[in-house]
Amino acid sequence: MKNRIAEIIHQHDRFEIITHEGPDEDAVGSSRALAHALNALGKSVRLIYPTPIPEPLLFTAEPRQKKGMTPEISILLDVSDVKLLGGVNPQGKVVVIDHHRTNGTHGEVSWIDSQKSSASEMVYDLIRELAVEITPAIASNIYMGIFGDTGGFIHANTSPRVFKAAYELTLAGADASQIAYRLKRTRSVKYYHILCLIMDRLVQSGRIYGSYLRYQDFGAIRATPDDASGIVEELASLSGAEMVVLLRELNPDTVHGSIRSKGSDAALKTARAFGGGGHGMAAGFTQKGRADELIEQVIEEGMKWVSKA
Ligand SMILES: [Mn+2]
Known part of the structure; x- marks a missing residue:
């Protein structure tokens, strides 16, 4: 081809x-x-x-x-x-x-x-x-x-x-x-502010970690979504995390989800349940909803695909 x-x-x-x-x-x-x-x-x-x-x-x-x-x-x-x-x-x-x-x-x-x-x-x-x-x-x-x-x-x-x-x-x-x-090796101060917010809201279920950013967070710390780019990799670095989920509100009723998993197709399978796609271990989706409400659902879906061992 x-x-x-x-x-x-x-x-x-x-x-x-x-x-x-x-x-x-x-x-x-x-x-x-x-x-x-x-x-x-x-x-x-x-x-x-x-x-x-x-x-x-x-x-x-x-x-x-x-x-x-x-x-x-x-x-x-x-x-x-x-x-x-x-x-x-x-x-x-x-x-x-x-x-x-x-x-x-x-x-x-x-x-x-x-x-x-x-x-x-x-x-x-x-x-x-x-x-x-x-x-x-x-x-x-x-x-x-x-x-x-x-x-x-x-x-x-x-x-x-x-x-x-x-x-x-x-x-x-x-x-x-x-x-x-x-x-x-180049990060804005805002990147670390965002990281603080994410860590404050960290939720864990088994070997899955998740967090989220609300739409108004960006205004509150005068950041743009660009300032949060790649930040899901920070979550993925958590020791023991088999899958991580980061939700980010693109506007007050639309959520973008980024999912990373260590093995298999867990990230992709989870993203697909929310109409998304990507690679086996790095996938994403965009959905109507609120990040703080959706996070539990995404993690619950992830539990189906991540081994509990
Ligand atoms: Mn590419």
Whole structure:
């Protein structure tokens, strides 16, 4: 399928790249890297993020964009479900590149590989297939995506292939140290304020820990949801936690849930019960309701999937 997508890229001139709401390191890194590569091939490209890129992820080299053109091809990156595009409508023929497990394909051409650590790793393979030179700008963007989706080479998706890619990307000029410091060692004071709130409300049931953030919390400490990004990983670090749940109210009656589990598909199975999806051990959902009321239900659902041993 990678070859087919390379062919499509060679045969067309105008592209848009669309990624998911709440773009993360992988969404930003894979889209920017691919746009750099398309530019190198003389193609026109524009990037569409349904919601803005969080400020801490804006440091990698930005590709040249061509606004005000009609794309022939719309490449969906790190997402295969048009429902997760926040109302953005692809303008061209849809090509999907994604590493999330899905129940079907949404594009005319779909390359879905849940064995890959990240969309960025897939884009790295695609760019080499296209025979575009891996510049430092491309290398840093891909490295950021891989680093982000492996949790900094921590998660189970950190395969030997990931280390090989990381090795090659640093040789090609990816600034590994800068990326690691920016993503892992740079936190706002507000982040720690949010963490205090979360720890104050921590609930435990067996080996599941959960907590939540109300909509008004953000106003009270003048934080934005960006300030809480990645904070579920702090919960996941709790010793003995087999699963963790963090609920965050996106507005007064909508809750986003992030779930992490240590083994099996517990996170995914729990998220699916609330209409969500994701990976086996890292999943999420969005639901109507109040976080302080929903938390018990999510934990109860989780108990079905986490072994009590
Ligand atoms: Mn991803």
